[in-house]
Amino acid sequence: MKNITTNAAMEWLFRMAQRSPFNIAPERGGELASEIFGAEKWTIEPSNQPANFFAIPQDKAIYLTAAGQASLWCLAYVAFHVMDVASRSQRTVEHENQSYVDIGQYYAALHLGEYVAFSRSLFHADRPWATNLETPTKDPRESSNEWRVNNIYLGALSWILLHEIGHVYHGDQKFVPSDIRIRQEYLADDFATKWILSSAGQGLEREFRILMIAVALTWLFLNESEIGKGTTHPAAILRFREAAAQFKAGERSVGLENASYLLKAVLDPATQPPVHETPMEAFEWISGRLEDLFPG
Numbered sequence: 001m002k003n004i005t006t007n008a009a010m011e012w013l014f015r016m017a018q019r020s021p022f023n024i025a026p027e028r029g030g031e032l033a034s035e036i037f038g039a040e041k042w043t044i045e046p047s048n049q050p051a052n053f054f055a056i057p058q059d060k061a062i063y064l065t066a067a068g069q070a071s072l073w074c075l076a077y078v079a080f081h082v083m084d085v086a087s088r089s090q091r092t093v094e095h096e097n098q099s100y101v102d103i104g105q106y107y108a109a110l111h112l113g114e115y116v117a118f119s120r121s122l123f124h125a126d127r128p129w130a131t132n133l134e135t136p137t138k139d140p141r142e143s144s145n146e147w148r149v150n151n152i153y154l155g156a157l158s159w160i161l162l163h164e165i166g167h168v169y170h171g172d173q174k175f176v177p178s179d180i181r182i183r184q185e186y187l188a189d190d191f192a193t194k195w196i197l198s199s200a201g202q203g204l205e206r207e208f209r210i211l212m213i214a215v216a217l218t219w220l221f222l223n224e225s226e227i228g229k230g231t232t233h234p235a236a237i238l239r240f241r242e243a244a245a246q247f248k249a250g251e252r253s254v255g256l257e258n259a260s261y262l263l264k265a266v267l268d269p270a271t272q273p274p275v276h277e278t279p280m281e282a283f284e285w286i287s288g289r290l291e292d293l294f295p296g
Contacts, residue, residue, distance in 0.1 A: 003128040003129065003131060004128065004129050004135065005066065005126075005128060005129065006066040006067050006069070006070035006122070006126055006127070006128075006129055007046070007048070007066035009066075009070060009129050009135045009136060010066055010069040010070055010073065010136065012136070012138040012139070013069065013073065013136050013150060013153065013154070014046060014064060014066075014069060016150075016154060017044065017064060017069070017154065017157055017161070018044045020154045020155075020157050020158040020161060021158055021161050021162050021165060023154065023158065024154075024155060024158035024159070024162070024196055024209065024212065025195060025196050025199065025200070025209075027199050028195065028199060032195075036165065036169050040060060041060065042060045042061070042062070042165075042168065043059075043060065043061045043062070044061075044062045044063075044064060044161070045061055045062070045063050045064070046063070046064060046065070046066065047063040047064065047065045047066075048065065048066065048126065049065045049067065049068075049126070050065065050067050050068075050122065050123055050124055050125050050126060051065060051067040051068040051070070051071040051072075051119075051122040051123045051126075051223070052065050052067075052068050053065070053068050053160050053161070053163075053164060054164065055164040055165075055167040055168050055172075056174075057167050057168045057170070057171055057172050057173070060168055061168075062161060062164040062165065062168065064161075065126070066126060067122040067123075067125070067126035067127075068122070069157070070118075070119075070122055070129065071118075071119040071120075071122040071123065071219070071222075072119075072153060072156060072157060072160070072216075072219050073136055073149075073150075073153045074115040074116070074118050074119040074133070075115070075116070075119050075156075075215065075218060075219050075222065075266070076149055076150075076152040076153035076156060076215060077112075077115050077134070077149050078112045078115050078116055078119075078262075078265070078266060079152050079156075079215050079218070079262050080145065080148050080149045080152055081106075081110050081112055082103065082107070082112065082261050082262050082265045082266075083258040083261055083262065084145075085103045085106040085107075085110075086103050086258070086261040086265075087258070087261075089103055089106075103261075103265065104269070107265060107269070111132070111133075112265075114130070114132060114133060115133055116222070116266055118130045118133060119219075119222060120222055120225075120226050123222070123223055123226040123227050124226065124227070136149075136150060136153075137149075137150070152212070152215060155208070155209075155211075155212030155215070156212050156213075156215035156216040156219065157216075158196065158212065159192050159193070159196060159212060159213050159216040160192075160216050160219075162191065162192035162195050162196065163188045163189055163191070163192040164188070165191070165192075166187065166188035166189075166190075166191030166192055167184065167188045169191070170184065170187060170188070170191070172184040172188070178231045178232065181231075181232045181233075182232070182233070182234055185232070185233050185234055185239075186234060186239075186242065189239055189242060189243060190242065193213060193242075193243045193246050194246065196209050196212070196213065197209055197210070197213075197246055197247070197248075202250075204254070206249070206255070207249070207253060207254045207255035208255065209255075210247050210249055210253070210255030210256065210259065211254075211255040211258050211259055213243055213247075214255070214258075214259035214262065214263065215259075215262065217236070217239065217240050217243060218262055218263055218266055218267065220236045220239060220240075221236045221237075221240070221263075221266075221267055221290070221294060222266070222267075223236070224236040224294065225267075225294075234296075235294065235295075235296040236294055237290055237291060237294040237295070237296045238296045240287070240290060244283075244287065249280070250280070251278045251279070251280045252278060252279055252280075253279050253280060253283075254279070256279045256280055256282070256283040257279035257282065257283075259283060260279065260282040260283045260285075260286045263286045263290065264286050264289075267289075267290065267293060268286065268289050268290075268293060271289060273285055273286075
């Protein structure tokens with residue numbers, strides 16, 4: 001496959017991304033338009049930098065780097081396949097009375113580690129799309145695997161964009177003491193999480209939204225593991241704690257179950273987990289592992 005740029009690969013999805021903050025919580029679309037955006041002109045713009053998403057509140061502008069979009073899409077690709085394989089394997093485990101789901105063989109066969117590696121590399125610099133990896137499919141058939149990958153990408157991106165929208169809405173400042181910057185980041189996270197979950201109800205729609213936030217948080221952990229904590233954002237584990245505290249999911253939560261599969265496969269693949277009776281137990285276990293792997 002001929003080398004293409006991340007910008008070319010993500011061009012169609014960039015146009016879709018401009019609508020994603022409305023689509024993740026469609027019941028609040030009118031509120032987002034009238035009470036948050038209001039009459040003033042906001043823009044979502046491309047930027048040619050390493051993987052990142054950022055806002056300039058004074059300009060009411062949010063910037064998506066091509067590398068950032070590509071990095072998140074590669075993680076979405078991994079997320080879909082991990083959840084697909086793990087869910088099917090879980091049914092086999094239950095049938096055969098085994099103790100845990102091991103998807104390592106499938107993870108290797110699907111070359112998912114190469115997608116994670118490319119995702120990680122983009123935090124350091126934009127680069128041509130890896131020729132051995134699939135690229136996003138433009139306008140895929142609904143309910144196809146390609147459509148599902150793109151849907152996960154746009155769902156996770158919605159949380160990230162709503163975080164940036166929170167910065168603009170709050171009128172946050174860049175050149176302020178680090179403690180104020182950190183506080184601004186917590187408030188922007190809280191804005192995004194509450195926006196997505198506050199009117200989601202308790203059914204499958206909430207489970208999907210929990211999972212999309214978990215994908216975005218996994219991307220934050222990858223970011224931190226590659227470029228360090230820095231002084232302008234809270235540690236990823238602290239952001240994870242704050243968001244997860246708002247999930248309010250049940251013991252048998254499908255969202256928590258699939259989030260657990262993803263977090264373990266990407267961030268702690270080598271550790272064999274204990275036997276868990278419920279998805280909540282599995283999520284609590286991987287949350288504890290993240291506390292060890294990413295100390296705040």
